[in-house]
Amino acid sequence: MDERLFLIVGYDGAELLDIACVTSALHIANRIGATPPYRTVLATLGQAALSCDSGLRLEAQAVLERVNEPLDTLLVAGGLGHERAAGNPYLVSHVRRLAPLARRVAAVCTGATVLAEAGLLTERRATTHWMYADRLAERYPKVLVDPDPIYIRDGCVSTSGGVTSALDLTLAFIEEDNGPAMARGVALGTVAYLQRPGGQSQISMFLARRSSDDFVVRRTTDHIAAHLSGDLTTGTLARRAGVSERHLSRLFLTYVHQxxxxxxxRARxxxxxxxxxxxxxxxSAVARRCGFGSTESLxxxxxDRYDVPPSRYRTAAALGS
Structure with missing residues (x-):
C-alpha cells in the first residue's frame, strides 16, 4: 500500500475544526514518518466549495460522485449544516455507496446524523455532540446513542463527540495504524494537553455542575467537589443542606439526573x-484522596465508568492513547 487515502465528506455548514483537526493531525503524522503516508482529500457534491459555520470557504479536492477507488477511511464532518446534509439524498447515497470501499467509516460530531441517515449506524453504539444526542436518538431509534464518550468505535464504524474530539478520534486512528509512539508524537505536535481515552466524558461534571438552577443542588455539589475524601453519604449531605434525604434525592434527580x-x-x-x-x-493515595475506601473500590x-482499571487508564494516558 503506497498511501492511506483519507476521504473527508464536506457540505455547506460544516464545522471547520471538524475538518482541520483531522487533516492537521494526519499532516503531522506524515511529517514524522507515518508509513504509508496519509493522503487527505476533501470531497463535496460536484466538488463545490463549501461555506463553513464560521463563514470561511474551503475548496474541495474531489467530486464526491466520482470517487470510486478503495479508501482507507471515509469520514463525514459535522457542523450546523448536518441536518440539511442528511436530508440530501444524493450526498447520503454516495456516503452509503462509498462505505463498503473503506477499511473504516467515521463521523465527527454531528456528522453522525449523515451516517445514521445512510443506515450505517443501525444497531451500533454511536455518539455525537452532546447537544444533539437526544435529537439523534429520537430521529434514529435503531441507533444506540451514548452522548457521553469522547468517541466510540463499534466495529469498523467510529463516531466522535463535539468539535475537538475529532483530534482524539484521529489520534486513535494514527495509533492503530502506526503505534502509540507515533500518536503521542502527533499529540505533542498539536500541543494537545493529552490524548484522551475514548471513554472519557465529553463534559466534565466539574464544568457542568454549576449549571443547576437550584440553590440547594449547587451548594451541595460545590461541597462535594471540595470535600471528596470526606463523609458524603446522602444522609450527611441532606443534613448539611437542611432538607430530608428524600427531598435531596428528588432535587438531584430533577436537576442533575442522578x-x-x-x-x-462519579465526582470521585x-x-x-x-x-x-x-x-x-x-x-492507594489516589483512592484515599478521592474518598474511595480501598484501591479495589477505586x-x-x-x-464501571471507563471500562478499564485505573492502572490501565494511567498507562494509556502516559502513552497518549
Missing part, C-alpha cells in the same frame, strides 16, 4: 482520573 450517591461516585472517579493522569501518586469505579 441520585446524590451516583453523583458523588473523575477526580481520580485527573490525579492518575497528572501525578505519580500510587493508587478499581471497580473505573471499570
Amino acid at each position: 441520585t446524590p450517591a451516583q453523583y458523588v461516585r 472517579t473523575e477526580a481520580a482520573a485527573h490525579l492518575l493522569t497528572n501525578t505519580e501518586l500510587p493508587l 478499581r471497580q469505579a473505573f471499570l
